[in-house]
Every structure is written in C-alpha cells, then in structure tokens.
Amino acid sequence: MSDCIFCKIAEKKIPSKIVHEDERAVAFEDVNPQAPVHVLVISKKHVVSMADLHEADASLLGHLMLTGHKVAKQKGIAEGGYRIVVNTGANGGQSVFHLHLHVLGGRAMHWPPG
Numbered sequence: 001m002s003d004c005i006f007c008k009i010a011e012k013k014i015p016s017k018i019v020h021e022d023e024r025a026v027a028f029e030d031v032n033p034q035a036p037v038h039v040l041v042i043s044k045k046h047v048v049s050m051a052d053l054h055e056a057d058a059s060l061l062g063h064l065m066l067t068g069h070k071v072a073k074q075k076g077i078a079e080g081g082y083r084i085v086v087n088t089g090a091n092g093g094q095s096v097f098h099l100h101l102h103v104l105g106g107r108a109m110h111w112p113p114g
C-alpha cells in the first residue's frame with residue numbers, strides 16, 4: 001500500500017535496522033524500544049490488523065509467530081523468556097495499521113499489561 005510506513009520499510013524505501021528477512025516477512029528494530037530487545041515482525045503483504053485476517057492467512061500468521069521466535073533466539077532471549085504482543089485496533093493500542101508482532105524481551109515483563 002503506497003502510503004503505509006511499514007510497506008515502505010518492507011520495500012526498503014524507508015531505512016530501518018532489519019534483523020531478519022525472508023520471502024514473506026521482515027523483522028526490524030522498533031524505533032522507540034520499550035525493552036532492551038524490541039523487534040517488529042511484519043508481513044511483506046499489506047494486512048491492516050488481526051481483524052483483517054482470514055482462514056487463508058493461517059499459514060502467514062503461523063509464519064509470523066515462528067519468525068518472532070526465530071528473532072528471539074537470534075537476540076538471545078528465547079531461553080530466558082520473552083513476550084509477543086499484537087496490538088489490534090483503537091482499544092488494542094494499535095498506531096500503525098499494518099499487521100505487526102512486537103517481540104519484547106531482555107527484561108522481566110509485567111502483567112497485567114497497561
């Protein structure tokens with residue numbers, strides 16, 4: 001989508017610190033990290049949010065989750081534990097409307113989240 005910031009990051013039209021890329025996903029450092037490790041995993045295909053997914057996207061969603069775990073391993077936080085968050089819609093706190101998983105770790109995470 002032409003005016004989507006994460007599509008532009010996936011297409012490398014906007015610079016980002018990419019930590020993983022494959023045929024369906026890109027993972028890059030969040031510009032405003034909320035933990036020592038804070039990586040965003042996005043699909044290359046533009047999907048607005050979890051609410052925009054269909055049965056046919058099950059494999060894509062699974063791939064994004066597995067990519068999140070791969071990034072956690074790469075960052076050395078998989079053994080100690082980490083959190084994957086997917087903010088969805090206004091009440092979910094979503095601010096960029098291109099589906100993304102936050103991979104957060106490197107410190108103890110709190111519960112309940114804010």
Ligand code: 5GP
Nearest residue numbers: 005016028029030031032087093094095096
């Ligand atoms: P959301 O609030 O939609 O769940 O998360 C959006 C995330 O994208 C935020 O954590 C924010 O810091 C990050 N973000 C927004 N714009 C950019 C950008 O241009 N580059 C990078 N690397 N991260 C961004």
Ligand code: ZN
Nearest residue numbers: 004007046098
């Ligand atoms: Zn997009």
